[in-house]
Amino acid sequence: GENVEQHPSTLSVQEGDSAVIKCTYSDSASNYFPWYKQELGKGPQLIIDIRSNVGEKKDQRIAVTLNKTAKHFSLHITETQPEDSAVYFCAARFSNAGGTSYGKLTFGQGTILTVHP
């Protein structure tokens, strides 16, 4: 089955700096990679996702890059703010072209991001 490794486990940055979280996956058939942000006591919130036919995707201060050959993908947060502090999870899944195949999400171990004011 799929295995997802996430690093680092904790990340501390100063407000305004960039933060990068990296994940590697094992199953070359995986073609969908979402990132979730989880605040304490809440459910995970989808912040960005990418499919394997795209190398990079950006949404304001958040970007995700994907290297299919190396089987790794990364989350980039620029101009970090204290409200970005949370636990971030990467995940991988196989999905058919129409996005209707419900392959199971496999999650990374999580990264605790702390942004200091």
Place this chain on the structure above:
Amino acid sequence: GAVVSQHPSRVICKSGTSVKIECRSLDFQATTMFWYRQFPKQSLMLMATSNEGSKATYEQGVEKDKFLINHASLTLSTLTVTSAHPEDSSFYICSAGTPQYFGPGTRLTVL
């Protein structure tokens, strides 16, 4: 994004009792919903896949007779923790949709 709700948000029960958790997709229909369990400072662990109108698919090591799942409609799945014990205390989260959206979670504490 799509909205998934859970009820209750937290529950405290005595050992030996059963607890039912509801998961609803509020603005879309979901033939498949997922149930996860999360221990403190750990990642999400998939427990089972809930399928509307058919039996749930459980992950290896998850007791299907202890964690009963019912997906009776396209917007509602329920997880019942039967004969709950303190080791069942955890954060239970459901998800649905494509992409997958998560509910707010249910904190279960078994005394």
